[in-house]
Amino acid sequence: MDSDETLESVVADSRKKLIVALMRMLPSAEAEEVAQEAFLKLHQSEKVLAPEHVRPYLFKIARNLALSRLRHQKVVVQSNSKLFIQYQLSGDVMSSEELLSNARDKTILLEAINAMPPICRQVFVYRKIHEKSHTEISQLMGISINTVQNHLSNGMKLCRQYILTIQLAHIDSMPSTKKVS
The missing domain is CATH 1.10.1740 (Rna Polymerase Sigma Factor; Chain: A)
Structure with a gap:
């Protein structure tokens, strides 16, 4: 067989x-x-x-x-x-529009974080959400400090790309304001 x-x-x-x-x-x-x-x-x-x-x-x-x-x-x-x-x-007391905008921004940020590769996401969450130092993250995950820094840099880049993509998609979906003569 x-x-x-x-x-x-x-x-x-x-x-x-x-x-x-x-x-x-x-x-x-x-x-x-x-x-x-x-x-x-x-x-x-x-x-x-x-x-x-x-x-x-x-x-x-x-x-x-x-x-x-x-x-x-x-x-x-x-x-x-x-x-x-x-x-x-x-x-802070916010208007309904501000609350809706903040909720949308948080949703987009969470989607961006969840779209990251697992190790990159874990490093990003430890640093940005749990406010752990690079040394603490290195020890927790068993990786070098340079690797932690690389994952953070990559995570920030991925977040920016994701948010930019969402913003561009939103702009593309807006109705055109040009008048046809």
């Missing part, structure tokens, strides 16, 4: 059990997505495994993917609550 046949049989035999296992950690739809992603990663893996090790490896891939999703969700929730608290503490 070749490796493709082994993979196909593992996928066929493990699909239901894998999704059930993932549903202990994630909602049903996400469990199915993670299972599909795990199958893809298993297929793309260049590891040569004995047939009896393929299924445990698949479950390990799926577990790691699920944990990554859960960590990402935790960062998003923490970021949202921190921004909400800062907003509440600002205490």
